[in-house]
Amino acid sequence: MKVLGIDTSCDDTSIAVYDGEKDRVLSNVVSSQHEFHQPFGGIVPEIAARKHAENIDLVFQESLQIAGIETKDLDLITVTRTPGLLPALLVGLTFGKGLSYCLSLPFKAVHHIEAHIYSPFIEKRKEIPDKFLALVVSGGHTLMFLVEHPFKYTLIGKTLDDAVGEAYDKVAQMLDLGYPGGPVIDNIYKNYFGEYVQLPKPKVEGFNYSFSGLKSAVKRLIEKGYPKEQLAASFQKTAIEYLLGKLKKAIDYYKAEAIAVSGGVSANSLLREELLKLKEKGKKVFIPDIKYTSDNGAMVAFVGYMKYLLEGEDPLTISAAARSILNSN
Numbered sequence: 157m158k159v160l161g162i163d164t165s166c167d168d169t170s171i172a173v174y175d176g177e178k179d180r181v182l183s184n185v186v187s188s189q190h191e192f193h194q195p196f197g198g199i200v201p202e203i204a205a206r207k208h209a210e211n212i213d214l215v216f217q218e219s220l221q222i223a224g225i226e227t228k229d230l231d232l233i234t235v236t237r238t239p240g241l242l243p244a245l246l247v248g249l250t251f252g253k254g255l256s257y258c259l260s261l262p263f264k265a266v267h268h269i270e271a272h273i274y275s276p277f278i279e280k281r282k283e284i285p286d287k288f289l290a291l292v293v294s295g296g297h298t299l300m301f302l303v304e305h306p307f308k309y310t311l312i313g314k315t316l317d318d319a320v321g322e323a324y325d326k327v328a329q330m331l332d333l334g335y336p337g338g339p340v341i342d343n344i345y346k347n348y349f350g351e352y353v354q355l356p357k358p359k360v361e362g363f364n365y366s367f368s369g370l371k372s373a374v375k376r377l378i379e380k381g382y383p384k385e386q387l388a389a390s391f392q393k394t395a396i397e398y399l400l401g402k403l404k405k406a407i408d409y410y411k412a413e414a415i416a417v418s419g420g421v422s423a424n425s426l427l428r429e430e431l432l433k434l435k436e437k438g439k440k441v442f443i444p445d446i447k448y449t450s451d452n453g454a455m456v457a458f459v460g461y462m463k464y465l466l467e468g469e470d471p472l473t474i475s476a477a478a479r480s481i482l483n484s485n
């Protein structure tokens with residue numbers, strides 16, 4: 157079964173072709189809009205939607221071409237329906253519904269966070285554990301779930317204010333480093349060998365997080381004239397230590413044997429390095445291939461395919477939603 161996966165939830169127009177039986181990604185095209193949002197220091201929803209509309213057909217054609225298939229070879233259309241920027245989501249959803257209708261193909265709507273959660277298992281479907289602890293660290297979310305496969309979620313922790321990726325982007329903006337901030341700050345950290353400044357790790361209850369205090373602390377130190385590199389590197393050190401500290405507590409508390417970390421921030425070099433140490437201690441640790449950390453169509457096709465087999469198709473009347481919590485089902 158050749159599955160088309162579409163994601164236009166944020167600022168990347170992404171379309172992939174996934175072979176369900178072979179568990180192989182045949183193509184994964186991502187057209188990034190970063191340069192158009194850069195001057196604004198964040199994503200402008202109207203610009204995102206306009207660029208998706210301009211690009212989506214080209215991205216679709218390229219995705220088919222790389223996969224070496226034609227439109228008639230497709231068997232299933234899967235699209236991110238929620239959560240995300242509403243005008244942006246609507247472009248992909250409408251395009252997917254149009255394809256499904258014109259080609260008389262089944263249609264499956266996908267929850268973007270569910271796609272991130274399962275992204276470490278793309279092309280490793282047989283390795284999905286029955287139970288795992290999932291940490292999603294992206295631009296809009298910082299969430300911890302206990303997952304019982306297939307697709308049963310219990311939320312055990314979340315950020316009470318900014319998402320960790322958002323904190324990266326805001327700190328980068330304050331330091332005038334450009335957008336998105338994650339890769340730039342990560343790069344500075346890798347090349348920084350000086351001293352670190354002490355930054356606060358907010359104490360919030362349970363397995364919840366808070367990143368806004370950390371961001372404000374960086375702001376105060378900018379005003380005091382601390383060097384950019386030192387602040388960027390110290391921010392990364394603190395943010396990742398904080399993420400990992402709570403993750404390790406949750407692993408102990410829930411006696412988790414398998415852990416899956418996903419989302420844009422899971423591309424972070426320090427986070428990946430530290431997660432490998434957990435692996436050496438005998439835990440099963442799953443992290444996505446770098447190309448599946450940020451938004452991509454492959455994760456949508458992967459989850460859409462598995463859910464289609466389990467639940468069947470969705471009606472074309474299903475609508476987009478800017479927000480929605482991933483419920484246990």
Ligand code: ATP
Binds near residue numbers: 321
């Ligand atoms: P969501 O999935 O919550 O709707 P999103 O789709 O915008 O949000 P992703 O594409 O998963 O988020 O991730 C983008 C975020 O990842 C950005 O905030 C970016 O700064 C961050 N990021 C990317 N690479 C790195 C890195 N190496 N280190 C830290 N953060 C990174």
Ligand code: FE
Binds near residue numbers: 268272450451
């Ligand atoms: Fe995302």
